[in-house]
Amino acid sequence: MSTLRGWLLDLYEDPADGLRLWIISEEGERLCLRQPMPITFYAAGEAEQLRSLWKFLRKQPGVLSLSRETRRDVFLPAPIPVLQAVIDNPIRQTRIFRDVQKQFPHLTYYDSDISVTTRHAALYGTFPMAFCEIEADDDNNLQSLRVLNTRWDLSPVFPVFRTLAIEPDCDPVRGTPKTLKLHFQQRQKSLCLDDPAELISRLNSILDEVDPDFILTQWGDNWLIPELLKLSEQAGETLHLNRDAERDVRWQKELTYFSYGQIIYRAEEAHLFGRCHIDQRNAMMWKDYGLDGVLESARVTAQSIERAARVSPGSGISAMQMLTALEHQILVPWHKQQVEEFKNGMDLIHRDRGGLIYQPIVGLHSDVGQIDFISMYPAIIIKGNISPEVPLPNGIVPASDELGVVPLTLKPLYEKRVALKLNQANLRKGDPIAKRDSARASALKWLLVVCFGFLGYKNARFGRIEAHEAVTNGGREVLIRAKEIAESMGFEVLHLFVDALWLKKPGAVNKRDFQDVLNEITEQTGLGVSLDGVYRWVAFLPSRADSRIPVANRYFGVFQDGSSKVRGIEVRRRDTPPWVSEIQTRMMDTLAKAYSLEALPERLNEAFNLFRSALTDMREGKVPVEKLVVTCRITHELEAYKSPTPAVRAAKQLLEQTGKRVRPGQKMRFIYTRGEQDVSAWESSEKLDPSRLDKEKYIELMARAASSVLYPFGIENEELKQWAHSATITLPLKFERQDAHVRPICNHVRPGRVERHAGLGGRASRAAAQP
Amino acid sequence: MEHDLRSELALPLANELLVVFGPHAGGRRMLDLSARLTLRGPVYMLDCGNRSNMYHVAKELRTLTGDPAGMLKNIRLSRAFTCYQVLSLLEKIRPEPGVPILILDLLSTFMDESVHLDESVMLFEKTLTCIQRTSHLVPVVVSAKPLLSISSPRLVLLGMLKGQATHIWEELSLDPPPPVEYQPALFPGALLPREGR
Missing domain, CATH: 3.40.1820.20 (B family DNA polymerase, thumb domain, alpha/beta motif)
Known part of the structure; x- marks a missing residue:
């Protein structure tokens, strides 16, 4: 018997052992331990059916016990009698349950399809990279396990990871890769794909030498791993991708699904045993938060690292809710069957609304403060105790004291994110810890972002449409209260958008001037707010179809620190070609150099010239x-x-x-x-x-993007398009400031400015610069 | 089963199962019908496809009554988002004499590919049994839409629904349903639809 301390890297089912756990010991050893893992599931329904199920299960191998118990289904008012079945092994439980639900489709099942990592987390408090104290016998059978840290640690300590990065020398969809580039232990190597035997042999020796914990790939799921396995077969040599030598690569089927208004495609996935494979091109949020974020997401959701890297944040929230339920002896339904309570038509109109929006006052504004509620919807869920199984509040005052499953799940997550953000504020820019914590905070942010939508998701085990509606109701309540507070303090509200307010007041020009209104909103609503920044200037844009109609959340502006913020225009759209995005960004960056409204006209000429030279580049075929x-x-x-x-x-x-x-x-x-x-x-x-190449089409796209930037200065989209195509019209443009702050766009357009294809000439700039 | 050729459903409705079949699951027609029914008293609306646009009903009611808000209160609405919820909802409902039941876009949730075809069929059979039983007691109007080619293996459900209907009201502007796609067969004559192979 020996005792060791180390980090839990991976765990998975095994038909013989129950579970296999991979530990990175404090000494740096990579150890595989075995642990029995009996699995419990429940069935409820008519007594006769339960009796038949009992008879069926009694004959199945591996059934350790069958008993009648009473358990709590949160959607029912009182605990219910259930048949409890304990199966000796997770793999066998999956097989048995598949037969059971086919043979007894009329019963209701609980805890029947929960992943083994979630079950283990509920039993032992484990999670990926949990630091554990373990006792194991000489045959590596785990005797005891104690977790020494928690999912909620702010500064977790990790072992030194071994990482191997592999990528082909070109995009396999567009070309035929010739070599593989490998990075490990600050070394780089290229392996030629021509000779399978040589390649597999060299790759195996690298894998054996490095023994990586993480294999990070590009196109690993859909090209690299399948290609390597094919070459390994040709070479007649097994590729040592898994640390567990008894296992082959596990393939997860490709999947198309609908999520948050988008159709998502997830390619086939290659999963390894004993180490983690992450295809950076198939990882959900890799660009946003990288490996640090993936580890944080795996930590708080207690999903395996490979899974946390690939699935949506909604799956993470679902895993967390199941874990909360298991920890509180609440049954996790296999299928949610609860339906919406009957309501009348007027009730539906009143309740089923989204977030509150006040359309913006279109135009250029200076010295505008943007105030955001910090994670508004999660905060409302927690403060209002909004959960499917508890009475729902009308507003954000809780209707019951006992926290429901959803707020119980979110509370530590929310608190951890706020603490991380506060910590970050104390770190200097460029600090590696700040970078790591920023990625971790981003991972937590995404989990919090989706938790509200997940309440209304059809397949959410702990979702309910009324709870979803109660959150938006709370949001509207809080935002309208914030608006009234701001107005009572002399601010003009330029725009409201779900959880944000844009405010201005004569004399309020820096962060200090907004502190009182921040404090008052926090005081009166009980929710945290923060000042996103004070804009030197911000332009709210109207609808393209009708310039008299304002559009919510379509604006660009520059904060006092020189950083800019853009929403709802071309550069934010995924279908905008990079050439158009780059020019539009450069045009806005040019305008961002203006420290005040007065300084803007000086920059206009520069911005316009960027647009003009982009068109020239296109006509001359210089755009890659x-x-x-x-x-x-x-x-x-x-x-x-x-x-x-x-x-x-x-x-x-x-x-x-x-x-x-x-x-x-x-x-x-x-x-x-x-x-x-x-x-x-x-x-x-x-x-x-x-x-x-259809240059005219691209010129049109560019004109459209440029018009978003130039619209506040009096140039209409159609005019700019015509100018870009034919240069047969003049562009009337004159920037003139009339009052202290607000300038409706229509007033910016003045006749008399004559400009042909040359854009804004020096005369225009000088004229515009005059007060 | 009869195909109804009238231009508008005559009220009062009889205690039978009427199927309205058309693009968007006859959404507008069903909502207009619900508006007319509210003038006569309570009406159950079971929304299985997120089609209960109460603003449309309110607008229609404005042309029919001076108290649209009061009439909207005659609608008893519940929404189901999964086929399990559809069945639960139908098992839960207690028919009341003279209170018609409108079921909007019944098939929508049964098209969910994450639910196995066999299970969908089993749940739909139970759902139809509930509907059939209820339609002997009160009028039941069910709407459904043509299926996309991606759902072609589930065409059987539409056939089951039509087979149970007393009348079928087909929208005139209906496009023919897209053809069923088959996988290439290994053996001649052994064609299988895309799903369920």
Whole structure:
């Protein structure tokens, strides 16, 4: 018998052992331990049916015990009698349950499909990278396990990880990779793909030498690992991808699903045993928070690291809610069957509303403060105790004292994020800990962002549409109260958007001037608010279709520290070609150099020139074609489109040319071209003839993006488009400031300014600069 | 089963099962019908496809009555978002004499690919049994929409629903349902729909 301390890297089911756990010991050893793991599930329903189930289960191998118990289903008023079945092994439990639910479809099942990591977390308090004290016998059978830290530690300590990064030398979708680039232990190596035997042999020796905890790949799930396995078969040598030598790679099927208004495609996944494979291109939020964020997400949700990297934050919240339920001896339903209480038509109109929006006062404004509620909806869920099983509040005053499953789950998560943000404020910029904590806070933010939507999600085990509505009701209540507070303190409210307010007051020009209103809102609502910043100037834009109509959350502006903020315009859209995004960003960066409204006209000429020279570059064919790629998501099967969009036309073209089918949820990249085929699939094998490029289309896209930036200065979209295409019109533009702060856009447009293709000449700048 | 050729559903409705079949699950027609029914008293609305746009009902009611808000209170609405909830809802409802039941977009949740086809069929059979039983006691109007090719293996459900209907009201503007897609067969004659193979 020996005792050791170390970090839990991975755990998974095993048909013989129950569980296998991989530990990184304090001494740096990587150890595999075995642990029996009996699994319990429950069934409820008519006594006769339960009796039949009992008879059925009694004959099954591996059933350790069957008993009648009383348990709590949170959706029912009183505990219910259930049949409790304990099965000796997680794999056997899955098999038995599959048969049970087929044979007894009329029973209600609980705790039947919970992952083994969540069950282990509920029993032992474990989570990925938990620091544990372990007793094991000489055959590596685990005898006792004690977790020495928690999911909520602010500064967790990790062992020194061993990481191996592998990527091909080109995008396998667009070309044929010739070599693999490997990075490990501050070394780099290239392995040629030509000779399978040589490649697999060298790769195996690297894997054996490095023994990585993490294999980080590019296109690992859909190309690299399948290709390596194919080559390994050709070479007749097993590839040592798994640390557990008894295992093959586990494949998770590809998946298309609907999430938060989007069709999402998740490619097939390659999972390893004893170490973690993360395909950075198939990891959900890798670009946002990287490995630090993935580890934090795995830690708080108690999902395996490989899973936490790939699944949506909604799955993370679901795992956390199940863990909370297990920890509090609450049954986790297999299928949610609770339905909405009957309400009348007027009730539905009153309750089923979203967040509160006050349309902005369109135009340029200076010295505007933006106030945000900190994680408003999670805070309302916690403060208002909003959970499907408890009485719901009307507003944010809780209707019951006992915390429900949802607030119980969110409270520590919310508190941890706030604490991390506070810690970050005390760290200097560039501090590696600040960078790490920022990634961790981002991972927590995404979990908090989705928790509200998850309350209304159809398959959420602890979701309920009324609870979802109660949250937005609380949000509207709080925001309207904040508006009244601000107005009573002499502020003008320019815009309200769900959890944010844009305020201005004569004389309020820096952060200190907004502190009182922040304090008062916090005091009166009980929710935390923060000042996002004070804008030197901000432009709220109107609708493209009708400039008399304001549009919520469509603006750009510059804070006092020189950073800019942009919402709702082209640069934020995923389908904008990089060339258009870059020029629009540069135009806004140029305007951002203006320290005040008065200084803006000086920058206009510069911004306009960027637009003009971009058009020249396009006409002269100087724009690299890869910067013109448009990326759009395909949302249905290709045959389901009656009027195919350009992306769908490109996808059909790709299918015809290469046989590759784009699945719903996958992205399609294409170029606008001239001729019968007005698009060209980027992934197509044909090399694009530059003369086929539809320059007029790109000029139009650029004009549209530029007009968003120039609109506050009196240039309409149609005018700019016409100017960009033909140079046959003049652009009337004159910037003039009339009052202290508010300038409706329509007043900026003054006749008399004559400008031909040259953009804004020096005369214009000088004239505009005059007060 | 009869195909109804009238331009508008005559009221009062009889105690039978009427199926309204059309694009958007006859959404507008069902909401207009619910508005007219509220003038006569309470009406149950079971929304299985997120189609209960009460603003539309209110607008329609404005043309029919001076008290649209009062009439909206005659609607007893519950929404189901999964096929399990649809069945629970139908098992829960207690028919009241003279109170018609409108079921909007019944098939929508049964198209969920995350629910296995066999299970969908089992749940739908139970759902239809409930509907059939209820339609002997009160009028029941069910709406459904044509299925997309992606859901073609579940066409059987639409057939089951139509088979149980006393009348079927087909929207005139209806496009023909898309053809069923088949996987290439290994053996001649052994064609299988995309799902359920």
